[in-house]
Amino acid sequence: MVSSALLLQDMAVYNAPDVRRVNHALKVYGFACMLGKSENLPEKEQLTLEFAAALHDIGIHAAEQKYGSSAGPYQEKEGPAIAREMLEKRGVSPEMTARVCQLIGRHHTYTNIDGQDCQLLIEADFLVNLDEDGASKETVQNVRKNIFRSTSGKTLLDALFL
Numbered sequence: 001m002v003s004s005a006l007l008l009q010d011m012a013v014y015n016a017p018d019v020r021r022v023n024h025a026l027k028v029y030g031f032a033c034m035l036g037k038s039e040n041l042p043e044k045e046q047l048t049l050e051f052a053a054a055l056h057d058i059g060i061h062a063a064e065q066k067y068g069s070s071a072g073p074y075q076e077k078e079g080p081a082i083a084r085e086m087l088e089k090r091g092v093s094p095e096m097t098a099r100v101c102q103l104i105g106r107h108h109t110y111t112n113i114d115g116q117d118c119q120l121l122i123e124a125d126f127l128v129n130l131d132e133d134g135a136s137k138e139t140v141q142n143v144r145k146n147i148f149r150s151t152s153g154k155t156l157l158d159a160l161f162l
């Protein structure tokens with residue numbers, strides 16, 4: 001079984017020397033691990049979530065280079081192909097690779113959340129972004145109401161931001 005540590009390493013090397021980006025991914029990965037385990041995800045789904053969290057923003061640099069913007073839709077467009085190459089190189093199964101790429105390709109899209117892995121990836125990214133963006137309490141309340149579903153995610157959101 002491929003360890004998520006190797007994909008984190010790939011992510012860090014790919015993003016170097018942008019330490020801020022690396023730290024963002026590490027934080028999202030940490031929350032995703034915590035949420036998945038707290039919600040008792042089956043082993044395969046937990047690993048899918050961990051891989052997706054490690055690589056979720058991998059398309060940002062390509063998006064900035066190609067479109068001059070790191071906006072969600074651009075990185076969703078660029079991320080999956082870069083992630084696929086990394087996952088395949090590390091020997092991740094085609095099935096898991098496909099799902100991880102799908103999650104990376106939609107992690108800024110909140111209308112088609114089709115599984116716990118997707119839900120928890122989005123919650124983990126919000127737990128980090130709300131802090132990094134210095135979000136207001138009102139924003140946090142809206143995100144809680146409209147996006148958060150898991151008990152563990154809500155517990156963390158309440159404890160950290162409300």
Ligand SMILES: [Fe+2]
Pocket residue numbers: 024028056057125
């Ligand atoms: Fe992110």
